[in-house]
Amino acid sequence: MKLPVDPPLRSTDQPRVRIRGIYATALSKFFLDREYQIVQSSDLMKERLPLEEKPLSPQIDIKTLYGKQGVKISCLSSHSEKTRSLFTNEFEDVIINQKEIEKGAVYKAIIHRPSPKGGYIARLTPQYEAWLPPRTIQTGNINTGDITILEVKELDSEIGIPRVSRDINYPGDFAVLLAKPNEVKVSNKLSQEEQERLSGLGEILLPDEWGILWRTAAKNVGIEELKREIDRLTEKAAEFTASIEEAPSLTKLRNGFQSMEVFFPGMSKRKLDSTRRKVVPTVKNHHQFKSLGMKYALLVDFTEDQLSTTLDPSKASDMLNEFLFSRCRREGKELPIYHKKLKGREVILGPATVIESKTKENDWEYRTFRRFETGGIYDGIEARQESGDIGVTFVEIGSEKLVTLYFDMREDLKGIYVNINSPIELYKNGVGYYDLEVDVVLTNEGEVKILDRKNLERLCNEGIISKSLVTWIEDKTQESRRWLEQNASEVVEEARRVIELAK
Template sequence: MSTPTVRIRGIYTTALTKLLLEKNWKVSQMSDVMEERFGVKSPKDPADIDIRQNRENGLIAIGEKKDLEMLEEVLKEEFLDIFFKMEDIQLYGIYKGKILEKKGKKTIVDIKDGRGLCYEEIKDESLVQVFDINKRPVLKTKITFPGKNIVLLPNKTVKISRKIKDPEERERLYEIGKKHLRNLGILFRSSAVGKETELIREIKELYEEAEKILSSSELFSAPSLIRKGKRALKINFGWDSKKKMDTIRNEVIPTMKNHHIYKNSMRLSAAIDLGENLMKEGMDRDLIEKNFREVFRSCMGEYIEIEHIKTYPISLGEAEILEMSDSKLVLKRKFLGTGYYDGLNIKKEFRDYGITEIEEGKWYFTHRYYTKNNELKGIYYNICTPVEIYPDKIRYFDLEIDVIEDTEGNRRIIDRDKLEKAVEDGRINEKLGKKAIEVAESLVR
């Protein structure tokens, strides 16, 4: 079976390009920097899968479902704490949507494959297109018709991809577009370079399809899918996977410790770039890493947010930083006295507090809960991916299973059934599920 071609953009590009090239995948439309870095000339044709960085510290891969499933299998083999979610809603898909609810300026719309948000004025039943799918699908009423080499636009104009730099080629494509322009605009993609007959045929076919859909939109039932888009596979990496990508990238170009963690931080990204540029010039790695740690500490305040991720990130609020070293972080949280402590079945009381100890690379961290009089109430071992520490937050993926300890030192495993359900549902992969069980069992021996 032939492998799909991929186009990769974002902070994971070098590591993923190396990984996929070594598995004989084709990487297309590589940037000049990547072509120089790998010593190759990449094809310029459209890729089967477009991999780009999303706003959630991970990736989103766009393509046909069968191709995305192949990508998922490859990455699942390579990385342990990696998480996937295949979206049912199709990016760039055209739907006949039906309003479910209006909330201020946003409208919740049923589009058959799920629900989307529209920030425009729309009728009870309207033709909409999925424009963005990062967190929640965003819908627009100005419809585009993407093709292989061109995209039809809602406004009557001719546009050329900014990636096409040659002035003569831009002028040539502009003339083709101007000659065949009708009621919808034409955008030439970077893959249009050097083509003519194929472009003219594609323009004609897309115009015919667009006219058919737009002129008969009232005939479609709602909710329904009118024109297929692309499937989206969301990919998130934990600490262990990011460390492995650091190793892969370092085989290509000098890479600082925790590169793929800190490049996700606006406060640290520039410092990482500077440090790696100095490495290329031959400066001592240990000295650079030492100076970076000082920069890191200077970016931290007295409090830090706790980002707890299951199916989506949940903020557990801020904690006071009591102690910090290169490999350990100690935090303190105060409680208002409502509810119960997870798993311990002990009531929270006014002015209780918790001490959290985190060690780099460990697959769990420890919560110790105390009364206002400093009496221990119980201990909770949160089993998770190793914690990523940023200047403004800590971040980890919860692995469902945990261990609790009473005041007499008795430990037991809880929520094994929740982990088994998460593995069964595909939210946690089997290898990672086994790792979580191993960690839990090691804590009760």
């Protein structure tokens, strides 16, 4: 047997994908058009799309991220590269952060040293370490230097590295063979009645020295098929155990499920809107508004329910956009600006107060004012930050740049900072964007400069952004440089007007 092996799920001609959350309709259509098989769909999705239900578990599992700005994908490692390429090829500004270690992967590891949190730090490969907690170890039966087989159970443990266990499980399509004898568990996604039925079957079908976890797909098959599944997994477990005895230490023995977070900035959301529109009536900015929270999501749902009956789609979209943007007027209030880095870190800029907000070509625009109380350095514009300095920021929904002007307490200009970003969007409590690592500045000496360009190639090589996004960023950078060279005096005049309004 060639190592590493894949988990013992059944293979099919079409990759199997399960999709949940606010992007489900658009992404189901997206994958269906590319000949993927959609499994375990909701009843609503079966009404919307021509789906042929197959009683198998997904090889690719997609759920909406907390915050609703994208999706979390867990997929068999054999499908990860193609899945990643689908998104980077089709969505220009998509951002992908992928974990280096796979959940469910199995390693022939070496116990490296005791952990300050208890248990041990194990070395999985020459590059990667993981934490073996004390609760998974029987007293006195493991020591530093021991070679042992470990499965990755959690990618982010409380000590910042993956958590592993010596309990090796075997996932199939209808069941998971558990390294816990006589234990029967059932997916909590099933009804109470179905859970009770499968619990009873589990007691009957329990193999020696193993436990069973029934998966969601088990509800769709009969007892004979479930028995064959348990027999197959038991056989696969025996084959795997025999095949790894001679394997060298510090190697991967079984692939796991690759975890990636896929973020959809403004352009990607608009493309998803367009894809969804091919399936059901969809208003402009559907996915942006659905990410704002339940009350806005319900309003979007209500409006779209009327589109096929009484409302003109274009007029309804304009009315909804106008209403939702009007609810976000914030004069006199602080405006949190969520400055998201491409590797996941988030910085909230401010606090700055909204001095003026207005519509602009069906989008919204803010002018904010901030007075600085502490010193420091304005990176890039080559000027000191001093107590009493003023910052004026122009925030335009849909814009690919965030413009901030810095003045001293006498209102003399210190410099202008243009942040190149994904299109600015409304967020639940403010506005946000993804910082695209390049900035254009007007320095204190009056020179227009471009900063940070060297990071783009590295981020592209790491697979976080696509080559097409790099090209887009470079184009927007040059466009912003020309804009700043031609409009600096006009922008300064507008900022001084905002300062007067703030007095």
